[in-house]
Amino acid sequence: MSEFSIPPQKTYSKEYQHVEEDDIAQIQEIFKAFDSSNRSRVPIDQLPQILRLLNKNISEKDASELQYEIDKKHRGYFTFNDLIQLLSDFQFKEDTEMDLLNALQELDQGADGFIPKETFTHFLTTMGEVFNQDELNEFMKYALDENNTDDLIDIRRLSKIMLPKIQARKELLQENLTNNIDSGKLKK
Structure with missing residues (x-):
């Protein structure tokens, strides 16, 4: 009988989603902080730090794969639009x-x-x-x-x-859901 181990789960998956306008301002602010040359681009090796600041906890292996995804032409940098596209194309697993x-x-x-x-x-x-x-x-x-x-x-x-925000986020989501049901915004 051979032993096997379950491979670690990826912290992201290909799943298209909409990046909220509220989030775009925060993403832009973080992007600008890493754009030290003021050329509207950030070195590719800075992607993991930016993702972590955006609460996208990724492993080293995932970081390499995502760096390839955002820089398939091997330019050595990515733009703000590239970052938004990456965040739109991939669903990141939230820490619990x-x-x-x-x-x-x-x-x-x-x-x-x-x-x-x-x-x-x-x-x-x-x-x-x-x-x-x-x-x-x-x-x-x-x-x-x-x-x-x-x-x-x-x-x-x-x-x-x-991780105090996990409980707060759950409570806010439940409150919003309850308010939407009470106001008739959600249909059964």
């Missing part, structure tokens, strides 16, 4: 509290729901988008409970702190 919990559990060597401060500090200063000392200090204020004397980070508490 469970996704974050699963990721944090990878650092939970004792499988007890806690990560030692030292392990978490090492992770934040060496992996992914590296935190500088000021960012690390600020983040640790939130990560460690003020009454915590063991220097252990509760991963459930941390996931709630890091």
